[in-house]
Amino acid sequence: MNAPNRFPRRDDRAAINLVTVDLEDWFHICEVEHVLPRRDWDGLPSTVVQDTEKLLEILQASQVRATFFVLGYVADKHPELVARIHRLGHEIGYHGWDHELIYRLAPTEFRHILSRGVECLASITGVRPVGFRAPQWSINDLNPWALEVLAEEGYLYDSSRIPLRFIGNESYPRQPHALHLSAGLLWEIPPLVLRTPWGNYPAGGGWGLRCLPYAMIRRQVNRLNGKQIPALFYFHPREVGPPRKIVGLPFIKRFVLEAGIWSTKDHLSRLLADFKFIPIREYLGIDQEKPSPWGLEPRHPIKEKAAKPCNTVRFH
Template sequence: MRNCLTVDVEEWFHVCGISGPFAFEHWDRLPSRVVETTRDVLGLFDACGARATFFVLGWVAARHPTLVRDIARAGHEIASHGHLHRRVYELTPESFGADLAESRAALAAAGVADVRGFRAPEWSINGRAPWALDVLARARFAFDSSMAPMRIVGDPAYPQRPHVRATAHGEVIEFPPLVDRRFGQNMPLGVGWGLRMSDPARVLAAIAERNRRGIPIALVVHPWEIDRDPPRVTLPLAKQFAHYFRLGGFQTRLEQIIRGATFAPMGEVLGLSAVDA
């Protein structure tokens, strides 16, 4: 069974809820690593023969359009990660719609006109933004991957398989990240620190178990997670853990996982064709 390999294309300093030196007005003065690290991701995927969905931040696309074109030329799907890496529930329906439009415009300027997928920064489409999927449907997005079935950023009651969400403006297919039941709760297994800390054999076993039940899964990686020389800054404790925990050796572990399962872009796994956009 084909599963989804996905990448959130953002800079190392695109961290939600952090002000001070990481505030938006300072972004252009911080050292950029996204081109080099995303090219490393592309090289890894090419070596493994894997294709993926790249959720590209509009802010990145506007500054590095050649990188976006390189991702598309390598056979990967381009989707939106929003424009300014803002949590959706901190926006209004109107400002969220504007952020989506700005993101799409940046991707279109980079040569990608067919953008039908979205992922919110920090899994921020949840009960605090019940209107968000309606905004996506109205903007003609076909699929979303923003609703995490776990506490803190989402809701453990959310389905753990791809499913259709009805809105006033049509349907949106929701594709959640891979989670696993541990310590009496759903924990991240296919994303972030949960993926980085897990033995590849454990991740592959979880993928195989879902696939036997006919459920495709989604893995999520960030280019900064395989940075060979990541910038080190002091963050609040929870952010520090999420951002830096077990970065060492992650590329090698990720390669084992990619080679041990079958992956394809999210739109293909969901059976969407170009005319569905």
């Protein structure tokens, strides 16, 4: 199946936005192996199910469907959670397996992780994921080859390149755009950022969203929607769960995880009440039996498989 080759029509129906969730546990934090080593994960108390249920309740209260980028580790440990999210009508995308930084992988390793995720998630939901988000936005100028691998492996869109200094590139486009690659067309869907005299500001999620007054966020979304451009937001289950102090984290990691954490539920609930949101897959018009109201031609649906537990899948 190919990605849609044109962007949704610009009309008044296009004033919609995109809410996403990185489905991971509280201990899935990049670059803190010295504090939370991978070998210890299985022995740590998981809160992803109860935290995600709180997110689902907030989404359900506003009757909003989101895109969940699911970590393979979580899908393997909690297939029933992924199945429930899918049954509620949310899109299931992929977030890598062990929260690995993609620019630290070889292309062959990345390809294996992608195929592993497709098998696992399709075995749970019966639907092949077509969207990917790299942990910590780790597809950037260090590894442009990763976009080609995504397209070669059948992914239709990516949400991993962030127009920010340090972890991305401020010159990246700040709105959805098509990448014409050797392997085919791949849509890139970046998160919301604000332009400031000091550079771009991460307004779409994390500490950046939590620390902004809601009025500033609403004003920027209205500005984008007036141009028929969607704003993409991202959240994590741990942001709505009980506060957790992790001993030994560097200051910058503590700030990223904890700054403004009290505002998460309020900001999310107000966004969902004030604006229209749909899953990314629906926005791009992928696999819809009826024509997309946002102007894309219907695609041929992926043939669904019978769902089965993720841990029955064997990888070699």
